[in-house]
Amino acid sequence: MSNQPQDVPRTEVHFTVNGRPCCILVYPMQRLLDVLRCELGLTGTKEGCGEGECGSCSVLLNGELVNSCLVPILQAEGAEVRTIEGLASDSLHPVQRAFLECGGAQCGICTPGMIVATVHLLQRCPDPSLPQIQEALSGNLCRCTGYSRIFEAVRECARQGAAQESEEYSAGTSRSTR
Ligand code: FES
Ligand code: FES
Numbered sequence: 001m002s003n004q005p006q007d008v009p010r011t012e013v014h015f016t017v018n019g020r021p022c023c024i025l026v027y028p029m030q031r032l033l034d035v036l037r038c039e040l041g042l043t044g045t046k047e048g049c050g051e052g053e054c055g056s057c058s059v060l061l062n063g064e065l066v067n068s069c070l071v072p073i074l075q076a077e078g079a080e081v082r083t084i085e086g087l088a089s090d091s092l093h094p095v096q097r098a099f100l101e102c103g104g105a106q107c108g109i110c111t112p113g114m115i116v117a118t119v120h121l122l123q124r125c126p127d128p129s130l131p132q133i134q135e136a137l138s139g140n141l142c143r144c145t146g147y148s149r150i151f152e153a154v155r156e157c158a159r160q161g162a163a164q165e166s167e168e169y170s171a172g173t174s175r176s177t178r
Helices: 033-037 095-103 111-124 129-137 148-159 162-177
Strands: 011-017 020-026 058-061 065-066 080-083
Touching: 033 162, 058 111, 058 129, 065 111, 080 111, 095 111, 111 129, 111 148, 129 148
Parallel strands: 011 080
Antiparallel strands: 011 020, 058 065, 058 080
């Protein structure tokens, strides 16, 4: 967690996390990653490098994939944030299911970021080629799987039409958490 000078006043920030409105007192330069994990208890988003290199802290900010370790919390003012917790509710999200079935998750540190990045990819490109998958996940590093099972999981999602299912699922999740 980044250190915050004690003499800097905290300020209110308002945003929506996984469909729930949220108002929280923060230090201006606090990282979105720390607010999610430490203030809101959303520990599904992981910290790897803390420098924007590994993608394990990936979340969606207004629908765009971002490294939350690089996002000052004030940039989230008025925004819609979706984390790995916002994908699953009573049952696994289709992308989570595919990662499980294809062996795309081992130690699990990279997995939430990989899954969020995959959801982002499939919403823009429902039937990606292998090079498109490799490019879309190039900002997400994995030390365990050798990537082939992850890529297979993404292909499996595409075969099952997970993009459309994702949107319907997210819409349902969003409604049910308001
Ligand atoms: S922890 Fe954010 S990119 Fe590595
Ligand atoms: S499953 Fe361990 S880093 Fe990817």
